[in-house]
Amino acid sequence: xxxxxxxxxxxxxxxxxxxxxxxxxxxxxxxxxxxxxxxxxxxxxxxxxxxxxxxxxxxxxxxxxxxxxxxxxxxxxxxxxxxxxxxxxxxxxxxxxxxxxxxxxxxxxxxxxxxxxxxxxxxxxxxxxxxxxxxxxxxxxxxxxxxxxxxxxxxxxxxxxxxxxxxxxxxxxxxxxxxxxxxxxxxxxxxxxxxxxxxxxxxxxxxxxxxxxxxxxxxxxxxxxxxxxxxxxxxxxxxxxxxxxxxxxxxxxxxxxxxxxxxxxxxxxxxxxxxxxxxxxxxxxxxxxxxxxxxxxxxxxxxxxxxxxxxxxxxxxxxxxxxxxxxxxxxxxxxxxxxxxxxxxxxxxxxxxxxxxxxxxxxxxxxxxxx
Numbered sequence: 001x002x003x004x005x006x007x008x009x010x011x012x013x014x015x016x017x018x019x020x021x022x023x024x025x026x027x028x029x030x031x032x033x034x035x036x037x038x039x040x041x042x043x044x045x046x047x048x049x050x051x052x053x054x055x056x057x058x059x060x061x062x063x064x065x066x067x068x069x070x071x072x073x074x075x076x077x078x079x080x081x082x083x084x085x086x087x088x089x090x091x092x093x094x095x096x097x098x099x100x101x102x103x104x105x106x107x108x109x110x111x112x113x114x115x116x117x118x119x120x121x122x123x124x125x126x127x128x129x130x131x132x133x134x135x136x137x138x139x140x141x142x143x144x145x146x147x148x149x150x151x152x153x154x155x156x157x158x159x160x161x162x163x164x165x166x167x168x169x170x171x172x173x174x175x176x177x178x179x180x181x182x183x184x185x186x187x188x189x190x191x192x193x194x195x196x197x198x199x200x201x202x203x204x205x206x207x208x209x210x211x212x213x214x215x216x217x218x219x220x221x222x223x224x225x226x227x228x229x230x231x232x233x234x235x236x237x238x239x240x241x242x243x244x245x246x247x248x249x250x251x252x253x254x255x256x257x258x259x260x261x262x263x264x265x266x267x268x269x270x271x272x273x274x275x276x277x278x279x280x281x282x283x284x285x286x287x288x289x290x291x292x293x294x295x296x297x298x299x300x301x302x303x304x305x306x307x308x309x310x311x312x313x314x315x316x317x318x319x320x321x322x323x324x325x326x327x328x329x330x331x332x333x334x335x336x337x338x339x340x341x342x343x344x345x346x347x348x349x350x351x352x353x354x355x356x357x358x359x360x361x362x363x364x365x366x367x368x369x370x371x
């Protein structure tokens with residue numbers, strides 16, 4: 001996902017690998033015939049023909065697998081006839097073996113195609129859920145460009161414990177980025193509850209402090225409605241951001257979340273939170289007063305929001321990812337390319353790749369139109 005969406009479509013390497021797999025049965029047939037023809041009769045390569053239907057079961061559907069098996073049987077008989085052996089007993093035995101392998105390959109192909117169909121249906125459902133729970137961010141809201149990186153840690157997953165949302169309200173744009181404690185379906189459930197609470201309250205909440213309270217209340221109500229839910233036991237770090245119209249400032253409230261990075265004329269520096277709030281669903285442990293920070297945010301400046309899947313990525317020596325240093329080096333790169341640059345660099349930096357959900361949002365204030 002990276003830059004504007006969640007994931008890129010399958011690359012050319014995967015397509016090439018699939019096409020090579022489909023060509024292998026025919027390659028076996030051709031090479032077997034050539035080897036059998038150019039070598040002495042005592043050298044028998046036709047026994048390798050059983051590999052053709054076996055390989056076909058990996059990539060071809062049932063009918064094609066059976067057709068390749070029958071072709072292998074025909075090639076086997078033709079090779080015996082070229083030697084003048086006719087219907088010898090070893091030919092009948094070989095054909096019987098080929099027929100058995102073809103039948104087994106057809107069964108494997110049927111199981112595989114059924115599994116692939118089920119997987120496609122599950123993937124389609126997951127993509128619909130993703131669009132409902134984690135909708136793609138708009139490329140622009142008012143005077144602000146938004147660029148997203150989102151990668152779930154689980155292989156083939158579309159949604160993880162990181163979540164985001166951006167909404168245009170009267171007089172401002174509000175953005176939320178959060179990270180649920182833990183992984184798995186419970187984290188996804190908690191993220192969906194917090195997203196629903198944010199969307200329900202974002203237009204009516206007078207400030208970010210009230211909006212943070214609504215997130216706490218929404219998760220508490222959900223826990224009371226479903227006491228057995230794993231979501232009620234989890235907490236989440238959240239950063240809430242408000243970009244008011246007509247003012248070159250940004251207001252931020254951190255609920256235990258990593259500090260965003262502000263990139264402007266003075267370089268790159270983290271936003272300082274003098275008194276960050278407790279993470280969502282932990283407010284009951286102590287008295288929680290929300291302090292909203294307001295910092296300058298002029299035309300052309302960038303604000304990077306990110307989760308700890310970015311900042312806590314480690315290399316083989318255990319060193320944390322130098323996000324601030326990287327962002328300084330990308331100062332002249334187009335904002336739209338930052339998510340893809342970050343994704344590639346994180347994947348290369350992390351020992352063994354990415355082992356946590358990763359979410360990052362780049363917000364750019366564009367210059368006001370003349371007049």
